[in-house]
Amino acid sequence: MDAQTALFQQHRPRLFALAYRMLGTPGDAEDVLHDAWLRWNDQDTSMLDDPEAWLVTVTTRIALDRLRRAKTEREHHVGPWLPEPLIADEEEPAMQAERGQSLQISFLLLLERLSAEERAAFLLHEVFDYSHGEAAAMLGISEESCRQRTHRARQHLRAGRPRFTHAPQIQQRLLEKFMLAMQQPSPDLLKTLFAEDVTLVSDGGGRVTAALRPLHGSDRLIRLYMQIALRYDEVRATHRLQWLNGAPALLTWVDGELATVMWIETDGERIAAIHALRDPLKLARLRAVTPDPARAS
Known part of the structure; x- marks a missing residue:
């Protein structure tokens, strides 16, 4: 590996982490890095004072x-749009631990609420720890404009942030209970798991069955998941x-097939919101490396 390639690979995890948070899909992030590499390969890197800043810019x-x-x-996506998840090794573990919440x-x-310009300024300053001056130079704007964009982004994120924030361990316990409830379904059991104003957002991409609008209310979701559980009795x-x-x-x-x-x-006791990704195209990368546990056993 030549020195120029090695330097790009050294900074690649940070570049991928930024591109993924900007776009919400690993494939798009990889495309961005490919284009960045082509420009980097054409650059005389010996003339750069700060290669990392050049690459991030x-x-x-x-x-x-x-x-x-x-x-x-x-805007033309069929039904709600959800990001595509990362496979565990697509970002370095150290970077996941450092900024796990932003993943x-x-x-x-929430970032989808921001304009593209606000999103970039917010991520550079708040997530990747560049100063307003550094972020402004990367975006080609004044430092004051960068501050304003970051400030507006914070306001939008505060207005739309989840009502509740609880440790992932609580989410895990509720998911374990939900998994058991789907294996032995009953309306009463599901009722103990769902908050009264629970919301479901599902993304089928127009390719599989999914709600075309967010669904609200525990009674509605109980009926839905009872139907799904009964269907699971007919398939493996x-x-x-x-x-x-x-x-x-x-x-x-x-x-x-990963479906x-x-x-x-969660509000700490019950499920307050569900995000269900069903689009086969967005599940394809994960499906390729995650076998069905029943088949594996």
């Missing part, structure tokens, strides 16, 4: 252009808990 600006296009495309699906969804369904994007997730296989990945938010 290029990656951010490529991601910004791609995010602007993606926002237009997501969570609920946080990535298996479940497993797995850590994804800084939080526990429930993976469900149907007839050997759903589910994350929850």
Whole structure:
């Protein structure tokens, strides 16, 4: 490996982490890094005072252009849009531990409330610890403009943040109870798990069955999951808990195919919100490396 390639690889984890948080899909993040590498390969790196700053600047600006296009495309997405999860080894463990909360699906969804410019400024300053001056230089704007964008981003995120914040261990316990409830379903059992105003957001991408709008209320979700559980009696369904994007997730296989990945938010005692990813295209990377537990056994 030549020195220029080695230097790019040294900074690659940070560049991928930034691009993924900008775009919400690993594939798009990889495309951004590919374009950044091509520009890096054409650059005379001996002339650079700060290679990391150059790489982060290029990656951010490529991601910004791609995010602007993606926002237009997501307006025509069939039903709600959810980010695509990371596979465990797609970001270095040290970086996951350092910024695990900023990987969570609920946080990535909050970032969707921001303009592309606000998102970039917020991530550079708040998540990746660049000063306003450094972030401004990377974005090609004044330091005051960068401060304003970051401030507006904080305001939008505060307005839309989840009502509750609890340790992932609590989420895991509730997911374990939910998994058991789906194996031996009853309305009374599900009622003990769902908050009265629980919300479900599911993303099927128009390719599989999923709610086209968020569903609200425990009674509605109890009826839905009772129907799903009865369907599971007719097929071979298996479940497993797995850590994804800084939080526990429930993976469900149907007839050997990964069908759903589910994350929850909790009020500390019950499930307050469910995010269910069902789009086969977004599950493809995870499906390729995560076998059905029943088949593995």
